[in-house]
Amino acid sequence: MARTRIPLIAGNWKMNGLKADALALAQAVAAGVRQGGWKDREVLVCPPATLVMAVAEAVRGSGLLVGGEDCHAKANGAHTGDISAEMLKDAGASHVIVGHSERRSDHGETDAIVRAKAEGAWRAGLLPIVCIGETLAEREAGKTLAVLEAQLKGSVPAGSTAATLVVAYEPVWAIGTGKTPTTPEVAAAHAHIRKVLGELMADAAGVRLLYGGSVKGSNAAELLAVADVDGALVGGAALKADEFLAIAKAA
Ligand code: PEP
Numbered sequence: 001m002a003r004t005r006i007p008l009i010a011g012n013w014k015m016n017g018l019k020a021d022a023l024a025l026a027q028a029v030a031a032g033v034r035q036g037g038w039k040d041r042e043v044l045v046c047p048p049a050t051l052v053m054a055v056a057e058a059v060r061g062s063g064l065l066v067g068g069e070d071c072h073a074k075a076n077g078a079h080t081g082d083i084s085a086e087m088l089k090d091a092g093a094s095h096v097i098v099g100h101s102e103r104r105s106d107h108g109e110t111d112a113i114v115r116a117k118a119e120g121a122w123r124a125g126l127l128p129i130v131c132i133g134e135t136l137a138e139r140e141a142g143k144t145l146a147v148l149e150a151q152l153k154g155s156v157p158a159g160s161t162a163a164t165l166v167v168a169y170e171p172v173w174a175i176g177t178g179k180t181p182t183t184p185e186v187a188a189a190h191a192h193i194r195k196v197l198g199e200l201m202a203d204a205a206g207v208r209l210l211y212g213g214s215v216k217g218s219n220a221a222e223l224l225a226v227a228d229v230d231g232a233l234v235g236g237a238a239l240k241a242d243e244f245l246a247i248a249k250a251a
Contacts, residue, residue: 005208007224007251008166008231010044010129011238012069012097012212017051026055028241030062032248038063041231041251044095045238049083056092067095067129070103073116075123085117085124096121097233099131099155101172111154119157122164129166129210129233130155132193136173144171145192152196162206168233169193174213176235183226186211190228217246224250 017025026045033043044065047055056066068088072079075086088096098121099114109117114130121128132151134144148169156165169189174180181189190209197204211223212233223229231251237243 005162005206005230007041008044008208008210009041009244009248009251010067010095010097010168010210010231010233011046011244012100012233012235013045013047013051013238014069014102014235015048016239017047019051019054022047022051023054023058025239025241026058026064029244030059030064032241032245033064034062036245036248038248041248043248046095046097049088049091052088052093053091060092065094066092067097067126068093069097070100071096071098071117071120071124071126073113073120075120085120085126089124089126093126095127095129095166097129097131097168099151101131101133101170101175105172111151114155115157118155118160118165122157127164127166129168131168131170131212131233133170133172133175133213139171139173144189148189148193149196152193153200156197156200158200160201160207162201162203162208165201166208166210167193167197168210168212170212170233176214178214180214180219180223183222186223186226186229190226194228215247217243217250220247220250 046067071085072082098117118128134147208230210231215232216237
């Protein structure tokens with residue numbers, strides 16, 4: 001039987017937040033999670049690396065999960081400025097986002113690099129959230145499903161299981177733009193992702209597939225109701241506790 005897909009609402013704070021404001025945001029989200037007392041969904045915040053430890057300590061015991069926004073593939077070594085998955089784990093993280101489109105475009109991260117980072121997450125005991133998504137040019141050229149398939153085949157490590165992998169579908173053109181695909185477009189992308197995962201692993205039916213790209217309180221219920229959407233990866237709206245909690249409530 002397929003593993004139950006508990007919805008995951010994940011906030012990606014990106015390069016935003018100094019300690020005082022970030023702790024206030026984390027504590028407000030944690031208060032909402034504690035009050036929700038949810039057993040049927042998971043809520044995660046991914047602050048910048050400098051804040052992971054402080055946020056993890058501030059929200060401990062609330063049920064709010066904490067993750068990193070990126071990690072290096074290796075555990076340690078001569079990689080100035082990089083952060084390993086082990087360091088994130090040590091700081092209190094349980095998850096890490098890998099292959100976000102901003103990492104792929106700003107830092108030239110290839111599918112092979114993303115796969116190695118996901119394997120690094122496993123080595124450290126973190127759950128990787130592997131991001132994929134097409135650009136506007138690729139969508140307009142009718143290549144969306146082919147791009148997603150190639151990214152999945154390149155970025156998802158061999159040996160992945162429903163317990164060790166989360167995939168986030170984030171159309172690049174929908175990130176931070178206020179634009180979203182139509183619900184049939186989201187459904188088509190997620191159905192294809194699950195089909196391709198089925199070629200890569202035995203229990204693809206249990207893998208959580210998050211949608212990301214301009215999710216907010218007002219559109220969350222509609223997007224989260226789409227077949228094969230098992231949660232959301234949220235950028236801008238994750239920086240406002242009320243807005244992020246509204247998305248979590250919609251899950
Ligand atoms: C993101 O960067 O992962 C994201 C989905 O951003 P936004 O919600 O702001 O579009």
